[in-house]
Amino acid sequence: MKPAAFEYHAPATAGEAVELLAEWGDEAKAIAGGQSLMPMMLLRLTVFDHLVDLRRLHELRGIRQREQAVWIGAGTTHSAVGRSDLIRQSAPLLARATPLIGHAQIRNRGTLGGSIAHADAAAEYPAVALTLDAEFELLSPRGTRTVAAADFFTGMWATALEPDELLTGITVPEWHGRRGFAIEEFARRSGDFAMAGATVAVGLDADSRIDRCAIGLFGLGPGPERAHHIEREVLGSHVREVSAEEVGRAATARLTSVPADLHGSANYRKRLGAVLVARAWQRAVEEATDD
Template identity: 75%
Template sequence: MKPAAFDYHAPATANEAVALLADLGDEAKIIAGGQSLVPMLALRLAVFDHLVDLRRLDELGGIEARGDSVWIGAGTTHAAVGRSAEIRRDIPLLHRATPLIGHFQIRNRGTLGGAIAHADAAGEYPVAALTLDARMHTLSPRGTRDIAAADYFTGMWSTAMEPDELLTGVTFPVWRGRTGFAIEEFARRAGDFAMAGATVAVRLDADSRIEQVALGLFGLAPTPLRATTTESEVLGRPAADIDPAEVGRSATAALNAVPADIHGSAEFRRRIGAVMVARAWARAVEEASND
């Protein structure tokens, strides 16, 4: 199939882009790398009268260290994130998530902002942003706004952004000290969206107790999730005394609305999710312990 007819717009600036969004309203849709939107248009799962293409907006690209955080422009491709030595050093979880996204052709075109704004609950970048307490920066005709990752993902493929807002960049805090990071996912084939997955970020104190921790879950609900109850349970405990399987069971025990389809029941996904949490926990703690 081919997409339904649409008018194409290629603004030269971000301000021009949001002005178009404000003028065109619900009939307009932003296209960045197009790796999610184009297939939906081609299958006519989505129809828009206007597409606003962001590829001319160089201001949305780049990676910059800003004190104790790293800013990544929304137009930065997955491939650029994966190649960045700065991301590898300062945001290891994002670096490790990148190779799990689709295939290299997708990573060469897809953008960080597009993946986060698309808000797929099984996507790697949304859960990485949530796990690391990233902040989303947006622009609209009313000005700029910062949105905490905890407030950003509101439902299946939906976010807290207004229709005339443009995601311009994302800031990721840098974790210092004895830290470890891991992402684990279970997918039918390499490059597929995860049926269940987990992210772990952990920092140990001088006595190898859990000083800071973040546990993310993806593919297990309409949005990426943080296992905050489990985080509270392990905080302050000696890392060596914590059973990874216990962490996995705790993190998935209270999940509601676990999706079920022809590829797996809700219970199957919950069980796989617990295993992914356990594996990610073990890897992250081992890395922190060896730091």
């Protein structure tokens, strides 16, 4: 297959890139690693008259410590995220999600910002960003703005990005104290998108009561989701009084838009999601209580 004809642009700065996006509007699309966009264009599932290549924009790459958070440039590759000692220390859930993404070749070219901006419902990074309350820096000819992950994902392959905006960086807050993180997913084959997945972060106080938690779901709806209702319910509980299986069932009980296809019914995926949440919860709790 070949993509439809398009005009190629290679700006030298992020400012030039957003000017091009503003000039061409919906007819233009930014491309970073191209690991998600190019297959869709090759299959003619999407068509753009202009591609704005971000590979020359070194300002969009890098991983840096910020006050109580870590900043990651949107152009940073998956592989660079996975290799970073700072990510492993400050945002371990992000580091643990990285090996689950596609294959080594995809991780070497795909970028963190590309995955988040593409907003595939079954992708790991959007769910991790939502779980960790990340914030996204967006640049346009009008200036910059910051959008919380909770407000960024708006539907299937849909985000709060305006046509002339570019995702330039992601800020992930650190979790301090007794904490545990885990990600679980199920895919038919290694490297495939997950049929269902769960991300869990748990924080405990000195008495082993849950003082913070976050439960994310992916592959179980039109976009990544948070199980806020069960998060609120378990807050303040002693960690030993909380059943992982009950957390899993509650986290998926209110899902109403679970996809179905030849690989599995919506009911199957929902039950699978409950099991994955329970496993991730158990692993996160074990890490948080490991003294």
